[in-house]
Amino acid sequence: MLGSCFLKRLSGDKDFETFAFDKSDLDISDFNKVLDVFKRISPDFVINCAAYTAVDDCETNREEALKVNGDALEAIARACKSENAALVHFSTDYVFNGLIEGGYTESAQTDPINFYGQSKLRGEENIEKFMNDYYIIRTSWLFGEGGKNFVDTMISLGSDRDELSVVCDQVGSPTYVNDLCEAVLKYFLSPFLEELDKQHRRQFEDSVVEHKKVPFGIYHLSNSDTTCWYDFAVEIFKEAKVDVIVNKVTSAEFKTPAKRPKVSILKNTKLDFNLRPWTEALRSYLDLTYFR
Numbered sequence: 001m002l003g004s005c006f007l008k009r010l011s012g013d014k015d016f017e018t019f020a021f022d023k024s025d026l027d028i029s030d031f032n033k034v035l036d037v038f039k040r041i042s043p044d045f046v047i048n049c050a051a052y053t054a055v056d057d058c059e060t061n062r063e064e065a066l067k068v069n070g071d072a073l074e075a076i077a078r079a080c081k082s083e084n085a086a087l088v089h090f091s092t093d094y095v096f097n098g099l100i101e102g103g104y105t106e107s108a109q110t111d112p113i114n115f116y117g118q119s120k121l122r123g124e125e126n127i128e129k130f131m132n133d134y135y136i137i138r139t140s141w142l143f144g145e146g147g148k149n150f151v152d153t154m155i156s157l158g159s160d161r162d163e164l165s166v167v168c169d170q171v172g173s174p175t176y177v178n179d180l181c182e183a184v185l186k187y188f189l190s191p192f193l194e195e196l197d198k199q200h201r202r203q204f205e206d207s208v209v210e211h212k213k214v215p216f217g218i219y220h221l222s223n224s225d226t227t228c229w230y231d232f233a234v235e236i237f238k239e240a241k242v243d244v245i246v247n248k249v250t251s252a253e254f255k256t257p258a259k260r261p262k263v264s265i266l267k268n269t270k271l272d273f274n275l276r277p278w279t280e281a282l283r284s285y286l287d288l289t290y291f292r
C-alpha cells in the first residue's frame with residue numbers, strides 16, 4: 001500500500017531516478033541479494049516499505065515475521081551504510097504496550113504485546129545498531145489504495161451486511177498513505193535533494209522551496225486527531241453513505257490471535273508540522289477512490 005503510493009508519486013519525477021522492487025525482484029530477507037542490489041544501484045536515499053504486515057499471522061509465522069521485519073533490517077542498514085545512503089524506514093504504534101492513556105512520545109519505552117510489534121522493534125534496533133543516517137517513522141492505522149485496509153474492508157462488509165460489530169476500546173490515529181508519502185517526500189527527502197543537487201535545481205526552477213534537513217532519528221507521523229475503530233467505522237459509513245447498523249464490542253469480546261494495544265496514540269513532539277485531521281484525509285481518500 002505505502003510502497004505503491006511512493007512509486008506512483010515518484011515515477012516520472014524529473015528530480016529522481018527511482019528503483020523500485022517488489023518481493024519477486026528483491027526479497028529483503030536475502031542478505032546477499034540486498035547487498036548486491038545496493039552495490040549495483042548505489043542509492044542516495046532508500047525508502048523501505050516492505051514488511052510482513054499480517055498482524056495475526058505473525059503470531060503463528062514467527063520465524064518469517066522476524067526475518068522480514070527484524071533481521072532484514074540488518075542487511076538493509078549495512079547496505080545503506082556501505083553505500084553512504086540515508087534510510088527511511090516505517091515502523092508502528094504496535095511497538096508500544098498501549099497502557100499509557102495519553103499516548104507515546106518518540107522516546108517512550110517500547111514494550112510490544114504481540115509478535116508483529118516485537119519483530120518490528122527488532123527491525124528498529126537493527127537499524128540503530130548498524131547505521132547512523134536513518135529516519136525511523138512510526139505510523140498507525142494506514143489506509144489508502146493498493147492494499148488491505150480498514151476503510152475498504154468496512155465499505156465491502158457494510159455493503160454486504162445489515163449489521164456489523166466493531167471494537168470500541170482501542171484508540172489511535174488513522175493515517176492516509178498519500179499524506180504520509182507527501183510529508184516524507186517534502187520534509188525528509190527534499191532537503192537531501194537540495195543538498196545533492198542545489199546548483200542544478202536552481203538553474204531550472206524559478207523558486208526552490210528549501211526545507212531544513214530533519215535530524216536523523218525516530219519520528220512519529222500519523223494524521224492528526226484520534227478515534228477508536230468503532231467511531232472510525234461510523235465515520236466511514238457516514239461519509240460513504242452506506243446504511244448499516246454498527247455495534248460496539250470490546251477487545252475482550254472480539255478475540256484475535258494477536259493482542260492489540262488499547263492506546264495506539266503516537267505523539268509527534270519532534271517535527272514542526274503535523275498531518276491534517278484523519279477525518280479530512282478519509283474524505284479525500286473516499287472522494288478519490290469511490291466517488292470519482
Ligand SMILES: NC(=O)c1ccc[n+]([C@@H]2O[C@H](COP(=O)([O-])OP(=O)(O)OC[C@H]3O[C@@H](n4cnc5c(N)ncnc54)[C@H](OP(=O)(O)O)[C@@H]3O)[C@@H](O)[C@H]2O)c1
Pocket residue numbers: 001002003022023026027028029048049050051052053054068090091092093120138139140141142143146147148
Ligand atoms: N498497514 C498499517 O496499518 C501500518 C501501520 C503502522 C505501520 N505500518 C508499516 O508501514 C509499512 C508499509 O505498510 P503497508 O500497509 O503499506 O504494507 P503492505 O501493503 O502489507 O505492503 C508490504 C509489502 O512488503 C512486501 N514484502 C513482504 N515480505 C517481503 C520480503 N521478504 N521482501 C520484499 N518485500 C516483502 C509485501 O509483498 P507481498 O504482498 O507479496 O507479501 C508487500 O508488498 C510497513 O513497514 C508496516 O509495518 C503499517
